[in-house]
Amino acid sequence: LAKTTQPISMDSYEGQEVNITCSHNNIATNDYITWYQQFPSQGPRFIIQGYKTKVTNEVASLFIPADRKSSTLSLPRVSLSDTAVYYCLVALSGGSYIPTFGRGTSLIVHP
């Protein structure tokens, strides 16, 4: 199971772009990278997933370099409502994977 490392906390201001990097040095060939967002008193929710290069959706972008040993979640022009905890998970496609979330990155967006 690939271990992930990400910053414990980050601060930003409204309108800025926020980049959160996750390290996963021992990622396996079949592993995908998934990011989740958790607001207080709610369960985490899926925001983006990728295998390599760049993935973009209406919420965020995910950048994965060629060696796949890290990934960066990019949130364009954050607002106060983006204040949340962000988790990076590296998931093996298939039967035996059991997700563990770790501490995630607590992002606080200031006015």
Add this chain to the structure above:
Amino acid sequence: EADIYQTPRYLVIGTGKKITLECSQTMGHDKMYWYQQDPGMELHLIHYSYGVNSTEKGDLSSESTVSRIRTEHFPLTLESARPSHTSQYLCASSAKDRAGNTIYFGEGSWLTVV
């Protein structure tokens, strides 16, 4: 949008009472999970299931028990609640999709034991 439901959302019970937290999903997912999370703290996996009649303990030791008699139902039971069980309990399930195990969470059950 995921279809996974937890009841009750909020519960206050007395010490020594038995409580069952219900979790149901309508997505046909084989894998289901229970996590425990205190405010501002890390999510801890306490139970999981690979499918019907499969239950396993997670990373965090818990006095709760679970059962999986039907694919869609994964209840968690505390036989004798204590104040130390006060926490948020989150149920989740995952799909074996192409990208591997996307996880869907319920809204959580807040348990307060007095």
